[in-house]
Amino acid sequence: MxxxxxxxxxxxxxxxxxxxxxxxxxxxxxxxxxxxxxxxxxxxxxxxxxxxxxxxxxxxxxxxxxxxxxxxxxxxxxxxxxxxxxxxxxxxxxxxxxxxxxxxxxxxxxxxxxxxxxxxxxxxxxxxxxxxxxxxxxxxxxxxxxxxxxxxxxxxxxxxxxxxxxxxxxxxxxxxxxxxxxxxxxxxxxxxxxxxxxxxxxxxxxxxxxxNTKTAEMAKILENTYRLINIALIFEMSEICNKLKIDIWEVIDAAKTKPYGFQAFYPGPGVGGHCIPIDPIYLSHEMKKHKYKTKLIDISNKIVLNMPNYIVNRIKNITKNHKLNNLKILLIGMSYKKDVDDLRESPSLELFKILQEKKAQVDYYDPYIDSFTFNKKQYKSVAINKIKQYDLVVICVDHSNLNYKYILDNSKLIFDLKNVYQNNKKKVIKL
Ligand SMILES: NC(=O)c1ccc[n+]([C@@H]2O[C@H](COP(=O)([O-])OP(=O)(O)OC[C@H]3O[C@@H](n4cnc5c(N)ncnc54)[C@H](O)[C@@H]3O)[C@@H](O)[C@H]2O)c1
The missing domain is CATH 3.40.50.720 (NAD(P)-binding Rossmann-like Domain)
Structure with a gap:
């Protein structure tokens, strides 16, 4: 006993x-x-x-x-x-x-x-x-x-x-x-x-x-699957809004005025961290043993994993440079979300890799991430005063402590994935 x-x-x-x-x-x-x-x-x-x-x-x-x-x-x-x-x-x-x-x-x-x-x-x-x-x-x-x-x-x-x-x-x-x-x-x-x-x-x-233990385990997976599916929905909505020339951010702000039945999720370059991209896959993998296909999880995963590719296609259209060859691009924010120093599953990192494979000249700036290693090469965060050198600046993460006015004043063109500039239309393209 x-x-x-x-x-x-x-x-x-x-x-x-x-x-x-x-x-x-x-x-x-x-x-x-x-x-x-x-x-x-x-x-x-x-x-x-x-x-x-x-x-x-x-x-x-x-x-x-x-x-x-x-x-x-x-x-x-x-x-x-x-x-x-x-x-x-x-x-x-x-x-x-x-x-x-x-x-x-x-x-x-x-x-x-x-x-x-x-x-x-x-x-x-x-x-x-x-x-x-x-x-x-x-x-x-x-x-x-x-x-x-x-x-x-x-x-x-x-x-x-x-x-x-x-x-x-x-x-x-x-x-x-x-x-x-x-x-x-x-x-x-x-x-x-x-x-x-x-x-x-x-x-x-x-x-x-x-x-029991399995109910507690499932509750956590439900919380993060709920987030994954809603984020995937918002990613799809952002692609739809882009096609229809509607501002997704204005749509979310309007929808969230409903006092019940709607929780706001926001677009961005993808999902990262140790939870949302991973936990639902634990469930879908387990369900295979029970011969059950997790349909919503699978399609949501597909949508979020494709987001960096979608961003790259948008960059090609924005810059009218379909090869991206030698295009100088600065990514702002490399961590998986704002105000953290965690690089795990970061969508910015995926974006960085795809742009590199396409032979763009890509650098990054992130006060939280001094350096990272990819393909055995170490990359360091560049100094922000180098920003004028780049053809395009992509805001991937909206860290709180950045000088966004300085970034705006000194960039040639900005692709803003996090709506940091809101109504500032000049030289800023929204997601
Ligand atoms: N990071 C988050 O936001 C978060 C939130 C909720 C739940 N979780 C879950 O919590 C768990 C831990 O996540 P984390 O973010 O703290 O991971 P982490 O990688 O930051 O920390 C895990 C630590 O465990 C250590 N470790 C690994 N194997 C060990 C072993 N055999 N013996 C002793 N130490 C060992 C590692 O060295 C590391 O320091 C994961 O299951 C994650 O899904 C994470």
Missing amino acids: KKTKSIMEMIKQKECVVGVIGLGYVGLPLAITLANKGFKVIGYDIDKHKINKLLNSENYINDIKTSDLKTALQNKLFIPINDSNELKQTNIIVVCVPTPLNKKRKPDLTYLKQAAEIVSQNIKKNHVIIFESTTYPGTTEKLLKKIIEKSGLNALDDFFLSFSPERIDPSNKYYNVNNTPKIVGGIDKESTQVTAYFYQSIIDSDVIKVT
Whole structure:
């Protein structure tokens, strides 16, 4: 029998040691939040550079205040480690490792399986194990539970096991770990109860209990599939509006005045990051095993993946240069969305690659991305005062801290994918 009351009492008294596996965009903010709420946190990452940075109080996630990291370290409540054996001293382990796609664009569960192996090597009776990494429904119960049970412990009798999706929105100025409601689904009632109690002790928002782990996994996939499909719809609308010579931005502004039944999504060069281009594919892949074709997800994916190609065709028409040969193009914004330094699945990067393949002379400017490597070559963000050299400037990301007046005054021609210039028609072409 699992000792539900005693673990809840330990959580209440902050006597639990919490392990966080994976200290990236999700794991590090969680670890710092936990430490600053009074829990002792052992943060484990396989990346030694990250651990060394943290040990030197160096912050690598924009959404975390460096002062909060320093406080957690000084109080010895956050202990970054590179040796997974240290996780033996924990009572709760939260897993926040990546769940990307492989080269064939299929779910890559390598990191999640490795993390489950680490858990199985360090678990003891009454441990609370929580997975936060986004994945398809059934992963926790059918795959991860079995790996952990290689320890000899049984999930129903010996430990608590839950899935609780992370819903963090990097660079969001208002919503963070602390004030975003948390969904929790356990493999049994006790697991749901203990996990919900744990999150309720650290966040100032609601904790929503669902029936099981697969419902919690599915809720996260639904959230991001909803976004993918609506973004694909807006991308299609922007192509339609271009053909009909209607301003898509004005259309969205008008439509969103409806006080119910409409949520505004906006066009751009595509979708990026670790969630929207990936999570729905986890579901469509899983559904193939059930002989079900995810029609809306598939067509939406096709539409969003084609967006950089559509932009390139628009560039050919705008510049009346169908070969793009030697055309000097500056992309403004390389990250996958505004005000973040994350390049994962960035549509600007895809645009950069296509333009290069077409032999355009393409450079980029992004204060958040100093450099990146593509085809073994390193590319660096150019100085913005070089802007006059370019035939065309493409605004791919509307970072908040850019001097858009300077960009407008010093560009020959602008293709504005994010509507930063709104009514300024002169030398600005809208998406
Ligand atoms: N980034 C987001 O906005 C976001 C939002 C919600 C949910 N998620 C989900 O959260 C999960 C984590 O995403 P992220 O953006 O934090 O990824 P990330 O790449 O920023 O961080 C993951 C960390 O895990 C580490 N890691 C990988 N394998 C490990 C292992 N075996 N042991 C220990 N550490 C390991 C990596 O070194 C890295 O530091 C993913 O499933 C993602 O879909 C991400």
